[in-house]
Amino acid sequence: MNKRLKLFIPVAIFLMMAGFLLFGLTRDPNVVPSALEGRPLPDFTRPSLFADQGEFSKADFLGDILLVNIWGSWCIPCHVEHPFFLELTENEPDITLLGLSYDDSMAEDRLFLEERGNPFDVNMVDLGGSLRIDLGVTGAPETFLVDKNGMILYRHIGVINNTIWNETFMPLLEQIR
């Protein structure tokens, strides 16, 4: 290669890198999509949060659009999200809202729902904690949108509000309704 031409290699490498950096500026590095998107909801059988109300399994929810919300009374952002779900469960009757709580805060969670209202159609406790891991949950609040065939469409980390619901969830819902 011509000697002079070789000297352009550094600037070429730099421009290539700058291209990637520019791409980097357009996305948020803290948004990590779930590995389960496009895969089936894991099989599970878990008890209800409320005593003497039996167990639930995956099979119970096939055929319904399912919104699984991982929450806890100890989770402050969940308190912020709570009113949104109260409204949602009224406005979207065809969506089954499933609240999945942690097994070390059951009493406090029950109290929270009694005092502030229960938006969830189903309340489940992740006894043993392995469903959370199977779902790839990283914390609370997290919400999974599952279609009628039990396929996970989307996982949202953090609080959902009207804006997020309209911009992110509604388009997906239109596809599966």
Added chain:
Amino acid sequence: MTMTSKSLLALLLLSLVAPVFGAIAEYSFDSEAEEERFKKLTYEMRCPKCLNSNLAGSDAPIAADLRNEIYNQVREGRTNDEIIEFMSSRYGDFILYRPRLTFATFFLWFGPAILLVAGFVIVRRVMVSSQAQQGTETTLSTDEQERLSRLLGDKQD
């Protein structure tokens, strides 16, 4: 490379990167090998929620949960590969600090070695051409020699 030297190299590299977390004493192990496995796995997996921290060093609840899970699986006798597969199928390759060797990461893992080889090719070329130049080097005349020493000042430094 022969099998033995390959495994020696692997051993060498592994020992160079040997993780150093002590047992979290609330976990007890039957053998040192088990403990080493636990340390290696928790050291080389990323906390899914934290700002760039491994499972061993994170205070986040999810990290604690995942450490427990890894502990249980190590005690059950699952292999490292099985545990890694378990975690990455749930949390994505994002959770692995040691990227898998795939088509996409080929250049990541082998790039530096390729660059090193290229570098040594350059060194060789430079050496060869400078050897060739040795024969053509001109020497200074006495006048030039004197002028040179004047220019450089009196002392040799």
Added chain:
Amino acid sequence: MIPELGNFALVLALSLSLLLGVLPMLGVYRNNHLLMSLSRPLCAGIWVFMLVSFGCLAHAFLTDDFSVAYVARNSNTLLPEIYKFTAVWGGHEGSLLLWVLMVASWTYAVSLFSRNLPLDILARVLSVMGIISVSFLLFMLLTSNPFDRLMLNTPSEGTDLNPLLQDFGLIVHPPFLYMGYVGFSVAYSFAIAALLTGKLDGAWARWTRPWTNLAWAFLTIGIALGSWWAYYELGWGGWWFWDPTENVAFMPWLVGTALIHSLAVTEKRGVFKSWTVLLAIAAFSLSLLGTFIIRSGLITSVHAFAVDPERGMVLLTILLIVIGASLFLYALRAPVVKGTASYTITSREVFLLINNILLVVSTAGILLGTLYPLIHEAINGESNMVSVGPPYFNTIFLPLMALLTVFLTIGSIARWKNTSVDYLKNQLFKVAIASVVLGIIVPLAVTGEVNVAIMLAVALALWIVLGIARDIWEKTSNKVSRINGLKSLSLSYYGMQIAHLGMAVIILGICLTSHYSIERDVRLAPGESIEIGKYEFVFEGVTRQPGPNYEADAGEVSVLRNGEAYLTLYPEKRSYFATGSVQTEADIDVGFFRDLFAALGDPRADGAWVVRLHVKPFVFWIWLGAFLMAGGGVTAILDKRYRVRQQRTEHVESVSQAGDLPLPENA
């Protein structure tokens, strides 16, 4: 009033920087002596205004002026005075101001200490540094002004400095780090000047070397301080995580190391000129890349400044201009004609070339690993993101460093231009044997175990140390006396050996602490204890104690050594009032041969706590080695050849033409 003054000072600094960027350069091309000599006073003016600006911001902090938004975000009335001062650089805007102050300081220093530089070269160098100042001042004034006010809703209290930063580390780490980062801009500017003049010779290298060594020394200390700070502050005894923010400081350091060695070759032998210029551009470019990555929201790290991508765009533009244009200039103007000097296969030139290649490949590897998640996402989409962490970086970096160490000793003994293989063998054969044999025996004798990594580390460290001893012995053997011999060796030579010794110390520190640290997390009730090695740690309990802006759970851990009372450690868990955040403050007893480390975990029932206890052998050697390296770098520039006196000025022009001829051999 004072914040307004500070803002105005920034504007004045910008105006002067614009003049500095333009006028002297104009003077060069118009051959106008007046315009060129304007550069010096302009530098002084910029520096003064930056000091004023800094002073104003410091004043705002020290008087709790929460009408300044930046002060409100980073301070608190209860914050101790010293941290109020250092909070000036505790956040994005203020640290940027510190950055620009550093640029101004280095620029001013270059203008002061360049009496022997021809005016046209100085003018070019200072103009380029002026342009750098302009870019960052514009960035500050347009997007990140520390003097933005909250006049309408002035808060009565600030949100407090991040408790992690309320520490001695904040006092020292950023200033040293920025001195290093920014210091490479001097070498960069000299490189640009050389490309512009077309004159790339031994004299150019001689001018550039002291500045580069100094910047490198500062960066060495800055990185070491950062690592040390993470070690004792983050509460779990680690000191290097290959975090992107650590990597972006480390890469300029690696290239800087290559640069100081390459400059040696160019100065002495007039070869590798084009390569040295490229390295000078690369070192500062990597500094800028680091600034960009940390402040643009590109990566996830606890150390990243919380800034938005809009600022990132402006920074990227600065990068494109400064780095892109300089690399383009390089492609157009770098000399294609090689130096006429020749050298054999076993000459020092070749070994330094190998040094450079190993360092540059290491840098490339780290850069690749740091940016790979981003590249992977760009190509494959965000559906399967990858992470690249310590397993990758260690695998790539450590073998390269081991190789570097092998060549280090050979290279420092080899002579310029031509070294006979016999000479090398003579000098080093016994050293090699001794290193390998002792490397195997000593660890075996001390620990009774076979540990390949430790043996390798000991062997490599001995290879360096014994090599140094051998060379000094050799160089002092034909003198009147050994002492005389030692006195005859130059500071430049001593600097080299001290720095290399530092490398040996660091190798030992890193390997020994990585393998022999013992760490235990245990639940202890008051009175209970645990044994680690020859130490017994007795947990005495925890009491509540108030602090200036926090309340602490103060623990007490008595340490016995070999059964006898030895010392006490006081780890704390602090709750800061303003933010409510809880901070673990470890207590470390620093020793030359080992650190004892105690930190509080979580409380359990009945006064018991989970306590973290570490015994970390030789970790101090890591910081010691780094300081030795920095010390060596500084020692080298104190050499008399850099203290050129006024009478040599007239020789400079002619020397620069003679620069391509082989110079006398030197150690």
